[in-house]
Amino acid sequence: MSQPRDLQHEFYDMLMESQYWLPETMRAYQRSQLAQLLRHARANVPFYEKRLDPVFTASGDIDWDRWEELPIVTRHDMSAHRDEMLAREMPKGHGAAGTISSSGSTGRPIQITSNRLTVLAANANRWRAHRWHDLDWSATYTARAGSDERANYPDGLVRGPWGPPWDPSARLGRVIELHSNASMEQNIEFLQRTASRYYSTGPKTLHVMALEVERRGLDLKLHYVLAHGGHADDQDKAACLRVFGARTLEHYSSKEAGQIAYPCPTGNGMHINAESVLVEIVDADGRAVPRGESGRVIVTPFVSTAQPLIRYDQGDIARFGSPCQCGRHLQTIAAVEGRSIAIFTHPDGRRIATMLSEKARSALQATFWQIAQVGPLEFEIRYVPQSPQATADEAVAIAMFRDSFFSDAQVRFVRVRDIPLTAAGKFIEYINEWSSIEAGT
Numbered sequence: 314m315s316q317p318r319d320l321q322h323e324f325y326d327m328l329m330e331s332q333y334w335l336p337e338t339m340r341a342y343q344r345s346q347l348a349q350l351l352r353h354a355r356a357n358v359p360f361y362e363k364r365l366d367p368v369f370t371a372s373g374d375i376d377w378d379r380w381e382e383l384p385i386v387t388r389h390d391m392s393a394h395r396d397e398m399l400a401r402e403m404p405k406g407h408g409a410a411g412t413i414s415s416s417g418s419t420g421r422p423i424q425i426t427s428n429r430l431t432v433l434a435a436n437a438n439r440w441r442a443h444r445w446h447d448l449d450w451s452a453t454y455t456a457r458a459g460s461d462e463r464a465n466y467p468d469g470l471v472r473g474p475w476g477p478p479w480d481p482s483a484r485l486g487r488v489i490e491l492h493s494n495a496s497m498e499q500n501i502e503f504l505q506r507t508a509s510r511y512y513s514t515g516p517k518t519l520h521v522m523a524l525e526v527e528r529r530g531l532d533l534k535l536h537y538v539l540a541h542g543g544h545a546d547d548q549d550k551a552a553c554l555r556v557f558g559a560r561t562l563e564h565y566s567s568k569e570a571g572q573i574a575y576p577c578p579t580g581n582g583m584h585i586n587a588e589s590v591l592v593e594i595v596d597a598d599g600r601a602v603p604r605g606e607s608g609r610v611i612v613t614p615f616v617s618t619a620q621p622l623i624r625y626d627q628g629d630i631a632r633f634g635s636p637c638q639c640g641r642h643l644q645t646i647a648a649v650e651g652r653s654i655a656i657f658t659h660p661d662g663r664r665i666a667t668m669l670s671e672k673a674r675s676a677l678q679a680t681f682w683q684i685a686q687v688g689p690l691e692f693e694i695r696y697v698p699q700s701p702q703a704t705a706d707e708a709v710a711i712a713m714f715r716d717s718f719f720s721d722a723q724v725r726f727v728r729v730r731d732i733p734l735t736a737a738g739k740f741i742e743y744i745n746e747w748s749s750i751e752a753g754t
């Protein structure tokens with residue numbers, strides 16, 4: 314079985330070069346990938362049989378100027394049309410399919426079917442980002458994840474190397490999975506005992522753990538923390554740097570689209586993995602927003618052939634950044650402003666998805682918060698005070714809220730000890746509890 318490994322290695326080597334390709338070279342590459350995906354989907358996936366007609370000319374060529382006429386695939390489509398979205402035939406060499414579930418932060422779980430090439434692309438993109446940040450593949454990496462009983466504290470589950478198999482130093486490394494039910498104290502002890510240099514978990518868990526290590530005056534140094542399953546804000550990152558001496562490597566990914574972007578080691582933005590996924594940022598009508606403006610993130614992963622996703626809206630709001638000065642031509646995302654962010658609604662029909670300014674958090678002297686729509690025009694800001702003595706300037710926070718959302722919004726505040734995680738272990742900052750009541754779900 315040397316074939317898969319070689320393909321993996323080849324793709325990784327390509328990525329190390331293609332990051333410097335000129336934009337027009339990358340566009341040509343993307344179009345050749347997209348053309349294969351579109352032809353495959355049209356021929357083998359019932360859901361796409363007619364849907365792709367706008368871009369196909371009478372002679373069977375692809376008219377790229379009409380790309381934005383392709384209807385956007387929604388999360389709802391994923392559950393409502395699950396069977397029609399699966400390929401009846403697979404392109405040669407794309408490998409056997411496997412299915413995973415995504416709980417999402419709201420709504421019902423969806424299923425996504427992937428294939429061997431999606432795994433291969435995800436690995437290569439991850440390893441490229443590791444190289445950007447000079448991660449040491451020979452070190453120990455603790456991944457707090459999952460519910461496999463073999464990963465229980467105190468031993469965890471040793472999974473072996475986490476770098477590329479062809480790299481000699483990577484053979485010395487090991488990743489250890491630690492069950493997500495291990496307590497904060499157990500996590501800290503585990504990282505110290507295993508001399509882990511890397512640790513991955515959710516950004517809020519990282520933040521809470523940093524505060525705990527600091528409070529107890531412990532010594533726990535890490536090279537990098539790898540945040541996933543939520544957005545690491547500036548305060549989360551600052552806490553990890555201050556306490557662990559660790560930079561934060563936050564990747565932007567989804568189960569549907571794979572690895573989407575990784576932070577540049579020198580610039581401010583996240584470089585898109587443009588060899589693996591087409592990322593668009595569009596307005597309500599599915600048209601590209603003007604440069605620098607925020608919009609919905611629409612993804613088309615090239616090698617997801619078992620269940621093609623062509624112009625899929627995964628529910629994030631983001632904006633593109635300016636070209637990076639680091640020498641890589643991969644387009645950047647300046648900020649993912651909302652990860653599955655909630656849409657707040659007004660009785661007059663307005664719908665707004667944005668984030669409340671961090672200045673409001675400062676005004677409240679809050680660490681964590683959750684902002685919920687709880688009625689037609691009623692909102693609740695639940696927050697954890699920085700200390701029991703913290704005094705909140707609610708008037709300032711209300712003014713900012715009304716400025717960002719609705720000028721006639723009614724806002725009330727609830728001080729809480731902590732923000733509960735969802736059953737799936739996710740931390741939700743924005744939630745519309747009113748629309749789910751209206752919809753009767």
Ligand SMILES: [Zn+2]
Pocket residue numbers: 577578579580584637638639640641
């Ligand atoms: Zn860069």
